[in-house]
Amino acid sequence: MTDEASTAGWDAIDTAFNELYGEQEPKHYGTAIPYALGGPDPLDGISAYKVEHPTPHWHFVTYGFSELYDKETNDPEHSGYGFELTFRLTRTEDETEPPAWALNLLQNMGRYVFNSGNVFRPGDYLDANGPICLGSDTLLTALSFIEDPDLKPLSTPNGTMEFIQMVGITGRELETMQTWNTRGFLKSCEPFMPKYVTDLMRNSYVDIPSIGQAVQRGIELEGSSTAFLFIQQLAWTPSRKRLLQKNMPAELQLGAKQAVLIGKILRSRIAKDAPLSLVGSGVNITFEAGENASFHEEETKITITVNEQTVNELTAHLKPSELTFEIPSLPGLLIRIVRTEITDQEGRVVETIG
Structure with a gap:
């Protein structure tokens, strides 16, 4: 017999990424003091994988929105909040460590969910009311959420969960999503943003003719999904x-x-x-x-x-x-x-x- 806590939820996340990236050892950033004991960071950890295609980037994944250890909630169907966040961010060739601001941003998403009880679902968006990277001159001032294109939902001993990718967007792109819908707009951007990799230095995609035409058609056919x-x-x-x-x-x-x-x-x-x-x-x-x-x-x-x-x-x-x-x-x-x-x-x- 053993009194050790189960790590089935954590192991399920690791297995999904091992299938994607083989034996690559990710950069992992754990939390020293648990949030429940007064620590500043709500998530138990964040891992970052180095990816080369379709463009060099970091692929982050959180540990903590789902139930990582033993089952604690009364919902038998879902593991915790039912998701973990991922985030893809462009990486320079000489970059050996992921930027600290991205780790802080993911922890801030944890604070938002843990403190408000509001959860993220694919198709959601969130206005950051300022640069997603504080102190930078990026045009990305909001976030959108979509299914991670490489990761399927998981069935764990603690319930099901999905990987929801966070994508940095501009203020004008946020307005476009609100007047149409998130999935439709991101899909129209995919040729210019494969795998939905966030690039702080990019311009808004709203003015690209093919995207503008897709948005106009979508609004005319479907209207706005913002109820x-x-x-x-x-x-x-x-x-x-x-x-x-x-x-x-x-x-x-x-x-x-x-x-x-x-x-x-x-x-x-x-x-x-x-x-x-x-x-x-x-x-x-x-x-x-x-x-x-x-x-x-x-x-x-x-x-x-x-x-x-x-x-x-x-x-x-x-x-x-x-x-x-x-x-x-x-x-x-x-x-x-x-x-x-x-x-x-x-x-x-x-x-x-x-």
Whole structure:
């Protein structure tokens, strides 16, 4: 008999990479003090493999989103959160160690998941609100997530898990994914980004004609897959009746940073008779298609019915600047766009929009 903990989950990850890269010994970076005991890093470890094709790069894999040792959760089907992250990053010929910022970025993804409970799934995206490599002049300011092209889902003694690859993207590419979908956009980029290797020095792919054409076709055929947008500056003030005076209109508040994006996604969703929900702190505002424009207030859930005319009037005003306006086809509603302040990790304002 032995009291040693099982390493079945960890071993399953190692086996998958051994099948991919043979006997290569990866660079491994373990965590000295477990997160549960007050350590700063939530993941138990990160390995990095040197890969030569299709271009020299590091192939990272995390250890810790899934259950690496004995089964602890009550979910018999999935191992932990059901995934581990991978990340492919360009590598120079003389590079012998993977860059520390990439290891820190993966640990930050662990902090995000462990602290929020939000998990990543293929097709997701995340705005980093700044360079994914802090202090660099890269255009990559967001992340997208897709199935790792070389790794299949695993069945382990602790449940199933999949390898989800994190891909660095530009702000404009993020908007394109939001107005269409992540998988479609990345697929259109594959000829220029084989294996979805992240290159900090690349330009945005949005302006490449073949990609632009694929995006336009995709939006026309499929619309936007973005059904929910989380808006930090979202607010709703109910309409108010006043004695002997004109009633006060209801007020919808939006941030300048996301005003244009909301307009693009709304147009794409409503054209396909699909709703769009804006989710903020304590409020949910859903736009849905209908013949007659109107809005209905019900505590923290507001439903705004829009038609083509209303969408045209609304999107014409949704600009990244402070603005207050009403639209003729939706009387009784005032829309206010407020300034957005972008802050760094220390809370310092690094950009103001509006």
